[in-house]
């Protein structure tokens with residue numbers, strides 16, 4: 574089997590529209606908007622929900638790819654990744670429902686495949702560090718903020734739906750921490766490289782100052798310290814992420 578699948582070969586129905594992440598951000602900035610949709614209005618929440626939907630789709634594809642790419646990994650690892658495919662497929666369904674609830678439709682906004690491309694690391698340890706700890710950590714931030722905003726605007730549908738998804742993402746981060754440790758046991762170099770890969774992803778998704786440690790209403794993406802603690806990040810790791818957001822280059 575060819576591995577990894579090139580980002581432009583992901584199977585999609587015709588209604589999906591694909592664009593490079595950088596091009597989407599540049600187009601938005603040319604219109605005087607932030608690089609990614611904020612949560613300030615129902616319209617921008619709809620756009621954010623569309624972005625999350627395609628992210629969930631790619632998370633499902635990434636976890637499935639990991640099942641195939643590492644046939645010699647411990648079977649519990651494969652089982653965890655297969656469970657994750659199932660979880661992510663439910664997330665896709667939940668976000669499809671939320672998109673419809675918000676009056677949107679698939680293809681209303683462009684899909685970038687940046688998450689998938691991050692999920693194509695060659696080493697299984699790097700992949701779980703980058704995807705399950707980096708990207709799913711980002712999901713914890715984004716979902717926690719969305720839950721908070723939904724509660725504030727009095728929308729229990731969004732609040733509860735996203736809360737169900739967040740509970741799963743917390744377990745995905747924990748899986749990542751477990752397998753990062755187990756796969757790199759006795760191999761500090763491999764561990765260092767996996768963590769370095771995760772840090773490049775964290776840095777990239779700070780989005781040049783969009784992700785910050787701040788009030789949910791005031792920053793583009795707020796760091797979910799409590800959810801991250803529940804997910805097994807240490808205080809030291811959370812502090813390190815907060816520090817990294819303070820020195821990110823402009824997108």
Ligand SMILES: [Fe+2]
Pocket residue numbers: 629632660661664712738742
């Ligand atoms: Fe998910």
Ligand SMILES: [Fe+2]
Pocket residue numbers: 632661709712741742745
């Ligand atoms: Fe996930």
